[in-house]
Amino acid sequence: MSGSAAPILLTGASQRLGLHCALRLLESGQAVIVSYRSERPGLELLRERGALTLPADFASEAGILAFIETLKSHTDSLRAIVHNASDWLTETPGNEAAVFQQMVNVHMLAPYLINLHCEPLLRRSTPADIIHISDDVVRAGSAKRPAYCASKAGLDNLTLSFAARFAPAIKVNGIAPALIQFNEGDDPAYRAKRLAESALGIEPGAEVIYQSLRYLLDNPYVTGTTLAVNGGRHLV
Numbered sequence: 001m002s003g004s005a006a007p008i009l010l011t012g013a014s015q016r017l018g019l020h021c022a023l024r025l026l027e028s029g030q031a032v033i034v035s036y037r038s039e040r041p042g043l044e045l046l047r048e049r050g051a052l053t054l055p056a057d058f059a060s061e062a063g064i065l066a067f068i069e070t071l072k073s074h075t076d077s078l079r080a081i082v083h084n085a086s087d088w089l090t091e092t093p094g095n096e097a098a099v100f101q102q103m104v105n106v107h108m109l110a111p112y113l114i115n116l117h118c119e120p121l122l123r124r125s126t127p128a129d130i131i132h133i134s135d136d137v138v139r140a141g142s143a144k145r146p147a148y149c150a151s152k153a154g155l156d157n158l159t160l161s162f163a164a165r166f167a168p169a170i171k172v173n174g175i176a177p178a179l180i181q182f183n184e185g186d187d188p189a190y191r192a193k194r195l196a197e198s199a200l201g202i203e204p205g206a207e208v209i210y211q212s213l214r215y216l217l218d219n220p221y222v223t224g225t226t227l228a229v230n231g232g233r234h235l236v
């Protein structure tokens with residue numbers, strides 16, 4: 001399947017879920033732009049396969065606006081924006097306010113400003129999509145990461161607002177994953193505990209996120225929806 005000439009932007013896609021989706025889109029013939037914060041091995045692979053990689057740190061408003069200017073100097077159209085960049089931070093005594101602000105900036109302010117500033121670029125593509133990657137944990141809240149969870153809940157709400165604001169030209173949807181891919185260093189006890197928290201009890205890997213992304217990009221009649229990709233976690 002050949003992709004659109006207008007590129008798809010994936011933020012924070014130098015590793016793990018974002019990298020997998022970016023590589024799968026390139027495989028399908030789709031032009032891809034990736035933002036990254038740190039230089040990672042996956043970036044070389046993306047560049048070899050034709051992706052444009054742009055540095056970005058969304059921890060501050062200035063960093064977000066600087067990225068938007070850089071992006072606009074490279075393209076005047078976008079097929080889609082996938083807001084994947086995320087910091088999975090746990091606040092500790094003394095840094096609560098700083099972590100909360102950082103979570104809001106990365107998970108809410110960056111998607112908000114990028115969507116507003118890039119609306120004209122999306123309107124030059126038909127169809128056009130925005131996809132917010134949030135987190136199934138929003139359903140129940142998080143005792144361990146309240147700041148992270150609240151910011152992801154805000155992102156889910158931005159899905160509703162932008163879907164109403166940009167219809168019918170631009171579809172806006174979300175994907176709310178639960179455990180998709182463990183992190184290096186997750187010990188066996190942690191892994192067993194997390195696997196037991198869903199009805200299907202598996203670590204599915206990033207392909208299930210690409211399948212969800214593909215569905216949203218290809219379906220002309222879905223907007224304002226957040227897909228739970230959570231192995232039936234809500235049933236346990």
Ligand SMILES: NC(=O)C1=CN([C@@H]2O[C@H](COP(=O)(O)OP(=O)(O)OC[C@H]3O[C@@H](n4cnc5c(N)ncnc54)[C@H](OP(=O)(O)O)[C@@H]3O)[C@@H](O)[C@H]2O)C=CC1
Nearest residue numbers: 012016017037038057058059085086087177178179180181
């Ligand atoms: N993995 C999972 O099982 C789950 C993932 N999700 C969500 O899915 C998405 C992808 O998950 P995953 O691949 O694990 O994500 P990662 O934890 O690998 O983060 C993705 C990228 O976001 C970048 N990033 C972090 N902070 C910033 C910042 N301030 N500015 C710009 N980029 C930043 C990181 O850059 P750097 O390389 O510099 O660290 C990283 O490469 C995320 O939104 C996550 O919240 C939700 C539930 C489960």
Ligand SMILES: Nc1nc2c(c(=O)[nH]1)N=C([C@H](O)[C@@H](O)CO)CN2
Nearest residue numbers: 086087088135178179181182183194
């Ligand atoms: N930015 C990230 N957000 C999240 C991650 C991650 O690795 N990076 N992981 C999860 C999973 O729920 C976790 O259990 C996997 O070990 C949630 N969000």
